[in-house]
Structures are given as structure tokens and as C-alpha cells.
Amino acid sequence: MIAKQHILDEIKRTANANGGVALGWRKFEAETGIRDHEWGKYWARWSEAQADAGFAPNKFTAAISEEALLEAVIGLIRELKRFPAVGDLKVKRTHDPSFPTEKVYRRFGGQAALASRVLRHCRERSGYDDIIALCEVRVSAEGHRKTELTKLEVIEFGYVYLLRSGRYFKIGRSNSVGRRERELAIQLPERANVVHAIKTDDPPGIEAYWHGRFADKRKGGEWFALTTADVQIFKRRKFM
Numbered sequence: 375m376i377a378k379q380h381i382l383d384e385i386k387r388t389a390n391a392n393g394g395v396a397l398g399w400r401k402f403e404a405e406t407g408i409r410d411h412e413w414g415k416y417w418a419r420w421s422e423a424q425a426d427a428g429f430a431p432n433k434f435t436a437a438i439s440e441e442a443l444l445e446a447v448i449g450l451i452r453e454l455k456r457f458p459a460v461g462d463l464k465v466k467r468t469h470d471p472s473f474p475t476e477k478v479y480r481r482f483g484g485q486a487a488l489a490s491r492v493l494r495h496c497r498e499r500s501g502y503d504d505i506i507a508l509c510e511v512r513v514s515a516e517g518h519r520k521t522e523l524t525k526l527e528v529i530e531f532g533y534v535y536l537l538r539s540g541r542y543f544k545i546g547r548s549n550s551v552g553r554r555e556r557e558l559a560i561q562l563p564e565r566a567n568v569v570h571a572i573k574t575d576d577p578p579g580i581e582a583y584w585h586g587r588f589a590d591k592r593k594g595g596e597w598f599a600l601t602t603a604d605v606q607i608f609k610r611r612k613f614m
Contacts, residue, residue, distance in 0.1 A: 378416045383406055396429035401471040438474055444495045446474055447488065448505050457489050457512035466544035489513050532577035534584060536608050539566040542593055543600045545584045545608075547577035570609040584608065 384406045389396040396402075399420040403409055410420075417423040424430070450466055450473075458466070460470045463476035468496050482488040494507040496502035537544045544566075574580045598604075 376408060379422065381413050381416070382427045384408060385429070389427070389429055396424045396427065398471070404468070405469045414514070438478060441495075442609050443474055444492055447492055448496070448502070449478070449507055451492075451505055455508070456483070457492075457508055460485065486513065487602060497510040516588060531573055531575050533573055534577055534580045536569045536605065537566055537570040538569050541599065542597045543569070543605070544596050545581065545588070545598060546596050547581040549577075569605060572608075572611045573613045 385396055385402065386407050387476050388402060394469070397405065399410055399413070401421075408430070413420070413423055414515045417426070432573060436493050447458065447463075450462065460476055463473075463479060466473045479488055482491055487514040489509050493506060493513060496509065532547060532549045534545065534547045536548065572580060587591070588600060588604060591597050591600055600608075
């Protein structure tokens with residue numbers, strides 16, 4: 375445990391080095407390595423620790439302007455040579471207490487929205503061509519991601535089924551296994567029952583896979599002479 379007097383001495387030392395002004399707790403932590411849970415054993419508030427060390431508590435810093443926030447991010451973009459992720463903002467804040475906390479940037483509505491706002495900020499000014507290029511990459515990537523998600527949303531799932539009629543098994547595909555079972559029941563001389571169905575977003579491809587796997591047991595069309603072991607192999611798959 376760090377002694378109370380040691381913390382007070384460090385407050386005084388860092389304040390003297392800062393022109394007689396006590397540091398805020400985040401900058402104090404960065405300078406001394408003394409964390410909030412360590413000084414919190416003695417004081418409920420950092421202002422109380424500052425007062426015990428003989429300093430007037432720091433006044434609250436005025437809200438950071440949007441332009442200042444954007445310029446801070448622009449500086450980080452130039453350092454990284456890419457648009458920063460949330461983790462990059464946190465790391466920057468850890469090493470530079472003057473950098474805004476990543477929570478402040480949440481007002482923009484996420485990294486993609488922040489990139490768009492930085493891009494607009496830079497397009498309205500000169501001397502930001504390098505930042506514009508990097509932000510355009512980030513915004514473009516977000517647009518591509520949304521397009522891919524939209525494609526995924528419209529994917530229609532189907533089924534590859536294993537149906538038995540007499541001694542033989544049919545491997546086919548359908549969007550509605552029950553409907554297909556009824557259709558085949560009308561056509562076949564013996565009762566047809568679905569043994570198992572595999573849900574898939576690629577019915578043609580998965581059907582072709584099973585046709586190929588049991589090719590040596592094909593009896594014609596989509597009908598196969600399968601063994602009990604073959605059936606169990608098929609039934610182990612729930613989704614492909």
C-alpha cells in the first residue's frame with residue numbers, strides 16, 4: 375500500500391514542476407504511476423487530496439469544442455497514418471492525458487460517423503489532403519460493410535433433405551421440406567418419409583456435395599442405396 379504522506383509529497387512535487395498548479399488526477403497518474411484506487415484509500419475526491427497537500431482544487435475544464443476534438447483526432451490520424459479505432463483513442467489518452475477521453479467522442483455516434491465528420495471538417499479547409507484520403511478509406515469500408523450486411527439480410531435459407539421410400543433414399547433440396555414430402559408422396563408407389571433435413575444458405579451446393587459423397591451408391595437420378603452408417607453420417611449435420 376502506498377503511504378498517504380508519499381502521495382501528498384508527490385502532489386507537491388508535481389505541482390511545483392507544473393508552475394505551482396496541482397495536476398488533475400489523470401495527469402498525476404501519468405506522471406507518478408499512482409492510480410485513483412490507491413489515493414482513493416485516503417480521500418473520497420481528488421480535490422480533497424489536493425487540499426490536504428496545500429493546493430486549491432482545480433476548476434473544471436470547460437467543455438471541449440467540437441473543432442478541438444476533431445483536430446485532436448486529426449493529429450492522431452497523422453501519427454497512425456490510418457483512422458484510429460476506439461482502442462487507439464484509449465491508448466493515446468493513457469500516454470497523453472491532454473488528449474480527450476474516448477468517451478467524449480461518443481457524441482459523434484461511433485467511429486464511422488466520426489470519420490464522416492472529420493472528412494467534412496477537412497474538406498472545408500485546406501491542408502488536409504492526407505487526412506481526407508485516410509478518412510475516405512474508412513468511410514468507404516463502412517459503406518462496403520453495410521452493403522454486405524444488407525446482402526446477408528436477404529439470404530433465403532433452404533434445406534437439403536434425405537427422404538426414404540422403400541429401400542432407397544432420395545437426396546434433394548427444397549425451400550419447404552414438408553411440401554416436398556407431400557408432392558413426392560403423390561408420385562411414388564410406396565410411402566415416402568423425410569429422414570432428415572439440413573438447413574443451408576446454399577441448397578444447390580450442399581445437395582451437390584452429398585450427391586458426390588454417395589456417388590458410388592447412386593441408383594438413378596437423386597436416388598441412392600444407402601447403408602445405416604451412411605444415413606447416420608447425413609443425420610449428424612444440422613446446418614451446412
